[in-house]
Amino acid sequence: MPKNKKPAGGRPAQNFDPRYAKKRAGGPFRGNDSRSDRPAFERPARDGERPRYDRTERPRFERDARPARDGERRSFDRPQRDDRPRFGDRTDRPRFDRDARPARDGERRSVDRPARDGERRSFDRPARDGERRSFDRPQREDRPRFGDRAERPRFDRADRPARDGERRSFDRPAREGERRSFDRADRPARDGERPRYDRAERPRFDRADRPARDGERPRFDRADRAERPRFDRADRPARDGERPRFDRADRPQREERPRFGDRADRPARDGERPRFDRADRPARDDRPQREERPARSFNNDGERKWAERREERPVRTKAHEDRIDVVHERLEAQAVQADEVSDVTFGDLGFGDNIVRALAGLGAEKPFPIQASTAPSILEGRDVLARGRTGSGKTIAFGAPLVERILRSKAGVKREFGRAPVxxxxxxxxxxxxxxxxxxxxxxxxxxxxxTQIYGGVPQARQVGALKKGVDIVIGTPGRIGDLAKQGKLDLSKIVVSVLDEADHMCELGFLEPVQEILRQTADGGQKLLFSATLDREVAALVDEFLVDPQVYEVAGETQETGTIEHRVLVVEHREKAGILDTLVDREGKTLVFTRTRAYAEMLAEQFEEAGIDAISLHGDLNQQKRTRNIERFSKGRARVLVATDVAARGIHVDDVDLVIQADAPDEYKTYLHRAGRTGRAGNAGRVVTLIPRQRRRRMTEMLERAEIEAPFDDVRAGDDILDELTGGMTLADLTA
DNA sequence: CCCACAA
Structure with a gap:
């Protein structure tokens, strides 16, 4: 029996040991030492002398050490809970400190956010005698704070560099004669042991090398088959009203074409601000040097320190600039005219009645341009890249043809238990x-x-259970999908259609590799569909490896200028920012506020709550249950303000968000477009207000240029009338006025 | 630096 296993019938009392009791029964008398220099109690008892008790050795009277009297209740009769010290142990255990234990699910902790102005916090006072405080030691940069455990990756000894002097068996070559379990190849075979199987040495099995078995069809050989003529539209006369085919050979070479975002090459449009030209601005030396500028004061608002440090960096290197906002070349696309497809119905596109009815139930009576234009290619099985403005109906654009295609491929096939997703x-x-x-x-x-949904933050069991029963379409996030695939619980080998939503984002650092790993496990030659509102050359990493002759689509004339969103930039003093935000969110309609960090999102939500505004937060520090609940509360209008990080920037659809506030300006123009796209959806009107400090004006201007957005800048103080204007509802009429 | 993405 393992030592820690409790014997049946309850555990013995902690401080009751029968052996101890027995020894004691022999008497406490110390014995035979007769040296005279010993104190009286250490010499043998004199005649008639009562043996002296040694207090230190004598058993303390222990209630627990005697058998229980009739009906006496004893604490040790119940099994001890592991997680709780026994009563009476109080002095032995450290003082309970809420901050010293990991936060419970969804628990909000004051230490996680910077102190508010004038807020007194218990840890601002010196520790009391003997008080243990987790924050008493200087925080090491390289280590997450205690309590962050859930967020940090699992510790893996093999993954970290060996510490000083640490010995690691796998770091050194095997010593002579040392047997290592993991390397059979290095030692001679033992008696009777079969030689090690070596994949590389064995001949590859080739069916072509053996005679065909009875009834076996001859092996298909690509080289042997007759050359099929490629279908070429150029070879047949143009149909009525058909646009002439785009011919790559006819277009100018890449170098000659204007790069996306390069306005310098075309004449300024009406009322367009002149382009900022680096060459025109005063030389660096003419501008005030760093030392001449007023000293900065630092408070404990880490947010601000970081922002300022970046704003005031005197010289931004090219590399730094690139990291902040990489502008990729726009993909050459077939621009479909919206009116070309305006009369088409879902039925015309080839969708069956059931799907058409389901779409109608979703509110899609007739196809949006992006849906009408991509459907034929997707149904044909071609690889497709599609760019469609935020809120233009991309989900249905890939979802409906994907279902239709799978349905056709499964025609007449019985739904099998445990089938792998396709x-x-x-x-x-x-x-x-x-x-x-x-x-x-x-x-x-x-x-x-x-x-079935396969995503992290929730237990795997239900997802694995669903996969065991068998599903056709898997929808999820790369982390958990890769995880389950690695565990052998998700078979990707039958996947013949793969879709990447927000494809350009999925090609960014941190996402690209897991995504590639997953796609490599899918069926060879499977169809790939890449969708995003900001689809650009960034997806080349995936296109080159996985796509074959992709069709690229966008809807003509879908620029930000033709959108239904009004953009405003407010230049504010940092110390007035909080008050201005309070004013902006205190309104009737639904407001979505974006911040750069999770901590600031949490802090702002608290700030709004304290100002009496029903606000909730959404960011990666919340557990999934809270995330799901909060976004639902916002969707249903039970909270009118949602403060979120960029977790909510892309794709999330909430009805009737008519104001988006960027409490922190984004670093990338793409992020701006996606955040802004949470409003003005499906033709509704919306407004985007971005708060920036004075020193960020230039960067902001450049970013708006890249996004091709026109937005007036206003210097705003707390209490200005313009704030009330901006909090009013937006209508389409306001836009044209 | 930050934000996402697995435990």
């Missing part, structure tokens, strides 16, 4: 994956296909 949809956040599933599942169910 389609995969990946998104960068769990909320987006969930949202996509709500749409795709509705369409899939209408024709008897099953979807």
């Amino acid at each position: 389609a995969l949809i990946m998104a960068p956040t769990r909320e987006l994956a969930l949202q996509i599933d709500r749409t795709v599942q509705t369409i899939a169910r209408s024709v008897g296909l099953f979807t």
Whole structure:
């Protein structure tokens, strides 16, 4: 029996040991030492003398050491709980310090945010005698604070460099004669042991090398088959009203074409601000040097320190600039005219009645341009790249044809228990994956296909259970999908259609590799569909490896200028920012506030709450249950303000968000476009207000240029009338006025 | 630096 295993019938009392009791029974008398210099109590007892008790050795009277009297209740009769010290141990255990234990699920802790102005916090006072405080030691940069455990990656000894003097068996070559379990190849075979199997040495099995078995079809040989003529539109006369075919050979060479975002090459449009030209600005030496500028004061608002440090960096290197906002070349696309497809119905596109009805149930009576233009290619099985403005209906654009295609490929095939999925949809956040599933599942169910969500932050069991039963379409995030695939619980080998939503984002650092790993496990030659509102050359990493002759689509004339969003920039003093934000969110409609960090999102939500505004937060520090609940509360209007990090920047659809506030300006123009796209959806009006400090004006101007957005800048003080204007509702009429 | 993405 293992030592820690409790014997049946209850554990013995902690401080009751029968052996101890027995020894004691022999008497406490110390014995035979007769040296005279010993104190009286250490010499043998004199005649008639009562033996002296040694207090230190004598058993203390222990209630627990005697058998229980009739009916006496004793604390040790119940099993001891492991997680709780026994009563009476109080002095032995450290003082309970809430900050010293990891935060419970969803628990908000004051230490996680910077102190507010004038706020007194218990840890601002010196520690009391003997008080243990987790924050008493200087925080090491390289170590997460205690309590962050859930957020940091699992510790793996092999993954970290060996510490000084640490011996690691796997770091050194095997010593002579040392047997290492993991390397059989290095030692001679033992008696009777079969030689080690070496994959590389064995001949590859080739069916071509053996005679065909009875009834076996001859092996298909690509080289042997007749050359099929490629279908070429150029070879047939143009149909009525057909636009002439775009011919790559006819277009100017890459170098000659204007780069996307290069306004310098075209004449200024009406009322357009002149382009900022680096060459025109005063030389660096003419501008005030760093030393001449007023000293900065630092408070404990880490947010601000970081922002200022960056704003005031005197010289930004090219590399730094690139890291902040990489502008990739726009992909050459077939621009479909919206009116070209305005009369098409979902039925015309080739969708069956069930799917058409399901789409109508989702509110999609007739196809949006992006849907009408991409559907034929997707149904044909071609690889497709599609760019469609935020809120233009991309989910249905890939979801509906994907279901239709799978349905056709499964015609007449029985739905098998435990079948592997044939389609995969990946998104960068769990909320987006969930949202996509709500749409795709509705369409899939209408024709008897099953979807399942595979994303992190929730137990695996249910997801694995669903996979065991068998599903057709998997929708999720790369982390958990890769995880389950690695564990052998998700078979990707039958995936013939893969979709990447927010594809350019999925190609960014941190996402690209897991995504590649996953796509490599899918069926060879499977169809790939890449969608995003900001699709650009960044997806080249995936296109080159996985896509074959992709069709690229966008809808003509879908620029920001033709959108339904009004953009404003407010230049504010840092010390007035909080008050101005309070004023801006105190309004009737739904307001979405973006911050750069999770801590600031949390802090702002608290700030608004304290100002009496129903606000909640959404960021990666919350557990999934809270994330899901909070976004639902916002969707249903039970909270009118949501403060979020960029976890909510892409793809998330919430009805009727008519104001987006960027409490921190984004670093990338793409981020700006996606955040802004949370409002003005499906033709509704919306407004985006971005707060910036004075020193950020230039960067902001450049970013707006890249995004091709026109936005007036206003210097704003707390209490200015303009704030009330901006909090009013937006209508389409306001936009044109 | 930050934000996402697995435990």
